[in-house]
Amino acid sequence: MEQIHKITGHTKLTGLLGSPVAHSKSPLMHNEAFQLLHLDYVYLCFDVTEKNLKTAYEGLKKINIAGFNCTMPDKTLMCQLVDDLSPAARMIGAVNTVVNDNGRFIGHNTDGIGYMRSVKDAGFDICGETMTLLGSGGAASSILVQAALDDVAKINVFSIRDKFWDNAQRMTDRVNQNTNCQVTLYELGNDDTLGAAIEESKILTNATPVGMAPNTDSCLIHDASMLREDLIVSDIIYNPQQTKLLSMAKEQGCPVFNGMYMLLYQGAESFKIWTGKEMPVDIIKEKYF
Numbered sequence: 001m002e003q004i005h006k007i008t009g010h011t012k013l014t015g016l017l018g019s020p021v022a023h024s025k026s027p028l029m030h031n032e033a034f035q036l037l038h039l040d041y042v043y044l045c046f047d048v049t050e051k052n053l054k055t056a057y058e059g060l061k062k063i064n065i066a067g068f069n070c071t072m073p074d075k076t077l078m079c080q081l082v083d084d085l086s087p088a089a090r091m092i093g094a095v096n097t098v099v100n101d102n103g104r105f106i107g108h109n110t111d112g113i114g115y116m117r118s119v120k121d122a123g124f125d126i127c128g129e130t131m132t133l134l135g136s137g138g139a140a141s142s143i144l145v146q147a148a149l150d151d152v153a154k155i156n157v158f159s160i161r162d163k164f165w166d167n168a169q170r171m172t173d174r175v176n177q178n179t180n181c182q183v184t185l186y187e188l189g190n191d192d193t194l195g196a197a198i199e200e201s202k203i204l205t206n207a208t209p210v211g212m213a214p215n216t217d218s219c220l221i222h223d224a225s226m227l228r229e230d231l232i233v234s235d236i237i238y239n240p241q242q243t244k245l246l247s248m249a250k251e252q253g254c255p256v257f258n259g260m261y262m263l264l265y266q267g268a269e270s271f272k273i274w275t276g277k278e279m280p281v282d283i284i285k286e287k288y289f
Contacts, residue, residue, distance in 0.1 A: 018071035112146025114266025136168035140207035148181035229253035
């Protein structure tokens, strides 16, 4: 019989803030890891919208929570609430991990680390290479910053020209000013420009929600001929596990991977920030991924 972790008066609380969160794999992976390493922690989910985030955050501070993750729609606002930010979180402008450092709550962003580890896990090395990145939201910004910090040489970012366009331009400028990576922002919609960017790239990454369930017929790539067989194609979506983009890419003979291991490795980095221990990712991967 599987041993059940006993919660005591000493158990440290961690969790996930966001809305919706009931579908999250995070409680499974973190609670399993705590048990495997005999750590007296527990991880729970809390459905918290932006409207209620400040109140929830202040409450968690009062009860001296050990740390927590936050997901959509709370990542950007959390930057304004925490006591300090890691360099990556400050550059990205979004927080997905908060740690209680002796009463000071420090915001981190582990999404980009999770993505770059998932690239390696899939068997690829993109250091010194060119990337085409679709999207400029929170997840895309995290990937952009970490890829630049990890020595990806050039990144072509494609985004729709909406009310967040200026934010995307500022992000591009920050990365160019603070790393050795050459980043250029393009408006999404011109297939000739997109095709030329993909042609020079080692990897194409969709960091938008386009293609996510229930809208699984959506895809930002309209012409499969853009996807040559030596192009790595990745999608941060993991529901469905094979998006329309990945299906198109596989038909073209491209190596592909989805966002499942990005989820695993961003969680592993959060786990390390809270506990100082390495998550036993091989066991977690085998059991839940």
